[in-house]
Amino acid sequence: MESSKSDAAKSQAVERFLKSQNNFLTVKELVAGIEKGDPHFLAKAITLVESNLDRHKEIATQVIHQILPLTGKSIRIGITGVPGVGKSTFIESFGKMLTNQGIKTAVLAVDPSSNVTKGSILGDKTRMNLLSVDPLAFVRPSPASGSLGGVANATRESILLCEAAGFEVVLVETVGVGQSEYLVKEMVDFFLLLMLSGAGDEIQGIKRGIMEMADALFVNKADGDNKLMSRKAAQAYRNALHLFPAREDNWTPIAGTCSAIENTGMDKVWHTIQSFKQHQSDNKWFEKRRKQQAKTWLLDQLESSLKTCFYEQQEVKENLDSITDQVINGEKTPYAGSQELMSLYLSGIKSKD
């Protein structure tokens, strides 16, 4: 916390730092580049947002602050489904349909599990070949590492950057399993669940909770011999969705079929999203949800600031290792160790002028 430094002094320090670096652009240059919609500048800014270095974070914060008036105008779409459901090919097909209509489309991915497993397998594949080279599209792979909260914050800021660069649709793909659905649901306007026919609901790990989060549910790979079965599956989901209690926003989730390979059903997905947006705008839920999401973001940000402040405290730095060792060797309970470190932390703050 450098709350004593004035904002102007901070600004100057950042500019000085930037000028001393050849590999990074100034805040001004970055903002100007993003405003022009230059993908090179957008990518650079996202790199800063994802960085763990304090200096990069400082620049990212200033960029975000300056582009803020340009944000909020896209429709943010989360896309989830079990591995193997064909998320990447779906996004390729859906994205191409949008860019063919002249709609600027950005694709981001969230994979917090790559933090634990040290690199997702999906990340190795070459994905979205057509969309990656489309001048109206911007495709960004998942950040390689970071805490759960860190990945979430970086993705939120990346969404804002894409919006400032003029992207009208931002697709956020969940790559990880489980926790990423909840993260992504909290940062998008519309949540699309892709399913497969033939695999039982239970096998797909689709708990009621995940189905409840979805604004639409499309059975993918509805092609070839699979068409009839996919339609039957969609009908079964449609029936199931009707059994769910009515939503606060009064939206009834849609169930349909699509095929990324045969490029069918993509228009139906887009039509559904547009109907949803109209519906939510009419009943004010669009704005309401975005406000709720801003609150969640604030709380996540607070949590990460709290931790940074704690671990950077001199007294904590000096004692963390020895207390951790005592806990590891069973001389102290984790609770007692935690209490001791908290006391050191608090007295450290008090003694500092």
Add this chain to the structure above:
Amino acid sequence: MESSKSDAAKSQAVERFLKSQNNFLTVKELVAGIEKGDPHFLAKAITLVESNLDRHKEIATQVIHQILPLTGKSIRIGITGVPGVGKSTFIESFGKMLTNQGIKTAVLAVDPSSNVTKGSILGDKTRMNLLSVDPLAFVRPSPASGSLGGVANATRESILLCEAAGFEVVLVETVGVGQSEYLVKEMVDFFLLLMLSGAGDEIQGIKRGIMEMADALFVNKADGDNKLMSRKAAQAYRNALHLFPAREDNWTPIAGTCSAIENTGMDKVWHTIQSFKQHQSDNKWFEKRRKQQAKTWLLDQLESSLKTCFYEQQEVKENLDSITDQVINGEKTPYAGSQELMSLYLSGIKSKD
């Protein structure tokens, strides 16, 4: 943080509080009851551990502190697999095999998703009918709510309580999807992954990361017509496991088949766990992993203490709502709001004597 109060004064305050309550027992009574292995007292203590009330937490802390010397002697087994794989019936069958051998067995469940979805569907079912009434078994359903970290800490403390009550095997079932695997892996000695034959790996949401976490992988429902296919699936997994890089602890995960309905393969699972324990004791990894887990626990505990300290700060309490409103209404970025609250928090700590 009441670090100023002496432990003795705290103790007395807790005893006074307890005496004023008819529905809760004293720390002394609880500890004595747990030591005797009384399931009634064990259940009461777990209720306190799961409680969000400060007074309950205080009692729970004292109980845990007192029973600590009696803990650590069980084998802690995590059990995971997609919904539908038959975890509950497996645990019923496996648990009965253990109790038939006179082995005291406790079953805990972790379902952090119930926090989000407000109650898991699985929680509604009546589960483990035989085990629930077995005098050598203790079955505890998942806590109804709580933060991710809260659920994890409560489960860790519940494991200790079960151990103090003399349970030799503690089974921790993951009920949620995704995040619960990582939580549970961090608190058990042995991690068992249940699979199904016939459903592709991808469909089962089994990413390399989850397979890498498993110490053994059993194909469940290997009964009736499904036997041959299950054996083939186990062989395929065995081959796949051999392709993984060697583990630091040098254990090669086992793949096998079992049927909870026909009660077959349960002895093989138990034999695998015993071999694993011997293997890990011989090469010191058993102790090493438990130490790593104690460290994780300390860090989780620290995180939750940090948050409690923050949100209970007077200055934060007074300003949280108005700053949150400003963020929600777009007058401030989440980052700026967070910075402001952090400044208030830090100056609040400094001004307090």
